[in-house]
Amino acid sequence: MSQEQLENSNNFHIQRFRILVIGNANAGKTTILEKVCHARGCQPIYLNSDSKLEPSASRGNHEIDHQFQYPMAHGFVFHDSCGFEAGGAVELQNVKDFIEHQAKGAQLKDQLHSIWYCLPTSNDRGMTNAEMSMFESGTGNVPIIAIFTKMDALDQKARNQLMWNDGDLSFEEIEKQVPYLAEDIFQKKYLKRLDEVKHKPRYVIRLRATCSAILFKHEQRGY
Numbered sequence: 722m723s724q725e726q727l728e729n730s731n732n733f734h735i736q737r738f739r740i741l742v743i744g745n746a747n748a749g750k751t752t753i754l755e756k757v758c759h760a761r762g763c764q765p766i767y768l769n770s771d772s773k774l775e776p777s778a779s780r781g782n783h784e785i786d787h788q789f790q791y792p793m794a795h796g797f798v799f800h801d802s803c804g805f806e807a808g809g810a811v812e813l814q815n816v817k818d819f820i821e822h823q824a825k826g827a828q829l830k831d832q833l834h835s836i837w838y839c840l841p842t843s844n845d846r847g848m849t850n851a852e853m854s855m856f857e858s859g860t861g862n863v864p865i866i867a868i869f870t871k872m873d874a875l876d877q878k879a880r881n882q883l884m885w886n887d888g889d890l891s892f893e894e895i896e897k898q899v900p901y902l903a904e905d906i907f908q909k910k911y912l913k914r915l916d917e918v919k920h921k922p923r924y925v926i927r928l929r930a931t932c933s934a935i936l937f938k939h940e941q942r943g944y
Contacts, residue, residue, distance in 0.1 A: 736830045737798050739823070741785070741863075743816065743855070744839030745804035749870035749928070753839065758794035765789040768798070785819050800833075805851040813854050820860055836865045838922070840911070843874035847910045856918035864923035869911060872903075872927050879903040 744750045755761045767789045785802050800819070805812050823833040838855060840848060855865065879902035883895045890898075907927075915921060 737790075737796050738834050739788075739798045739800070739830070739832065741800045741802060741816070741819070741833055741836045742839065743802045743804055743836060745841075745852070747843075748804065748839040748841045750801070750839050753837070753868065753870070753928070754791070754799065758791035758797065760791035760793055763791055763793070765791050765799070785815060805854055813851075813858065816855070817858065820863055824861060824863075833863050836860055836863055837868055838865055839868045839870055841870045841874075842907065842911065843871040848914055853914065853918060856915065856920050856922065859920040865920070866924045866926060867915065867922035868926045868928060869907070870928045872907075873929050875903040875906050876900070879906060 742750050742754065754765075755763070767787055785800055788798050788800055790798050802816050802819075803812070820833060820836075823831070826832040836855075840852065876899055879899045880895060883890060883898055883902060912925070915925070
C-alpha cells in the first residue's frame with residue numbers, strides 16, 4: 722500500500738503485517754525469522770496448508786502463496802520465495818505476479834507490506850545479475866529491505882587478505898585493520914551495486930552469522 726493510500730484510509734490499524742521473505746539456499750532466512758519471532762526450534766504454522774517449512778533448497782516457487790506464522794508472533798504473516806538463481810526468469814515472474822495479486826487485496830491486512838530480501842555475503846561471487854533483477858524490475862509500492870547476512874564472512878576475507886598481502890603485520894595490527902578492510906569490501910562489492918540499480922532498497926540491514934544483533938546496522942537508501 723502506498724503512502725497516499727495509507728493517508729487516505731480511515732482505518733490505520735493493521736491486524737497483522739504481511740511480509741515476503743526472498744533468498745536463495747543458505748541465505749539465513751530461517752535464522753532471521755526464528756530470531757524476529759522468538760521461535761528458535763519451533764515449526765511455523767501454515768494457515769492454508771498442512772506443509773511444514775522445509776530447507777530452502779527443497780521448496781518450490783508455487784509455495785509463495787502459502788502463508789505461515791510462528792506461535793509467538795501472531796502479528797506477522799510470512800510468505801517465502803526461494804530466490805533467483807541464474808536464469809531465474811520464471812521465479813522472478815512468480816514473485817511479480819504474487820506482488821500484483823496481493824496489491825489487489827480489499828483489506829489492508831491482506832496486502833503485502835514489505836519484502837525482506839536476504840543476501841548472504843559468505844560467497845565469493847558477490848551479487849549475481851539474477852539476484853539484482855528484483856531491484857531492476859521494481860516492486861510497485863511495496864518497499865524492499867535488503868538484508869545482508871553472514872557479515873562475519875567479510876571479516877575473515879579481510880583477515881586473510883591482510884595476512885597474505887601484509888605478512889609483516891602483527892596479529893594485533895591485523896585485527897585492528899580487519900573492520901576497516903571488511904567495510905571497504907562490503908562497500909565496493911555490495912553497496913556500490915545497489916547504488917546503481919533503478920529501484921533502490923528502502924533500507925539496508927547487515928547481520929552477523931548468529932543474528933545476535935538483529936539490527937546490526939541499517940541505512941536508509943530510499944526511493
